[in-house]
Amino acid sequence: MERKKVLIFVFCLFFILQSSSSNYVSISSLSKDLNLKVKYSLDFGYFELFNDKKKVRIFSGMPYLIYENKINYMEELIKLDKNGEILFPIAYVNLIKEYFREKPSITFEKKTNLEQKSLPSSSSKVTISSFSQSSSIKQIQPVTGEKFKPINCIIIDPGHGGKDPGGLGIGGIEEKKLVLQVSKRLYDCFRDNSSIKVFLTRRDDRYLTLKERIEMVKSILNRGYNPIFISIHGNISLKPDIYGFEIYTLSEDSTDEEAMAVELKENANFDVKDIKETEELFYILKDLIIDGLIVQSESLASFISKKISSNSEIKFKAQKKANFFVLRYNLVPSVLVEIGYISNLKEAKLLNNREYQKKLVNSLKEGIMSFIDYYNKTKGFLK
Incomplete structure (x- = not known):
């Protein structure tokens, strides 16, 4: 009973209380x-x-309705009536009825691909695939020590976009729009740095598949750059008192339940077909390369964490690990940044403030450049 009360209270923070109408159906009905x-x-x-x-x-x-291998992006959110009953818009109801009344195409047990995909172990059979006929392993594999190549490029990846709004926070903040604003500000921070080339995976409100994001990294590698990858996201929680900046690196095992929740949310916008197509493009030469990328990524995260935590105006929450697809299939040092919780009233207001965004991206820039300078000075941590 207490858990139900907490649930109703939290939902009230996200959705405006409204009376039931013919366009909505209660969850109990x-x-x-x-x-x-x-x-x-x-x-x-x-x-x-x-x-x-x-x-x-x-x-x-988040306006996602997920079943089997399909993610449906809905135009409305669920809401509550005046008695605290969860209401579904009619579009949700029609999809749910259609799905449950048709014959099952796959069994319940086989529908867990969105939640759990483990990294290949050292005993796994490795398949090497090229990205295109003109690609070669030499062109796109990360540098492993034969000839040092300095980091000279940053790929900034604003999460979500287009039909995928990401999280919907307090005051109607859309994650996809917020992270695009912040990503563009971060991009602008590097415009005067002639030694660093910067790319954005998207510059406007468009949807990018996992495959498209990873193919962009491959394309940049093939052009001779040695990049790092920064994926920018906003966080959301059912617990409105949670707030703070978090940064994630790849791991098969999530740091804790909270990290697992973030992993589940951010992975949800990529459907299984997209994941499988990306996996066909991705290859692993040996565990040593994966280990090298993870070490570099964790170092990048640590440099960023240090700069963010030293800024008294930004609440640094944690550096964690999780199995994010956008990190898992990447070929370069990569981190996923959660700039703050748009479900927290105070932090949502800050994140929507231009001056706060500038302070945030300046600290991000300092952390990124500290890593790049150290990496290049030590020739990839070898000195």
């Missing part, structure tokens, strides 16, 4: 009509409708 069970997860920010064969997952504050 829908679950009864379709004979479904309901599962709430406060820790991971979602709830599910399911039976013995199928399940549908809906994220709080």
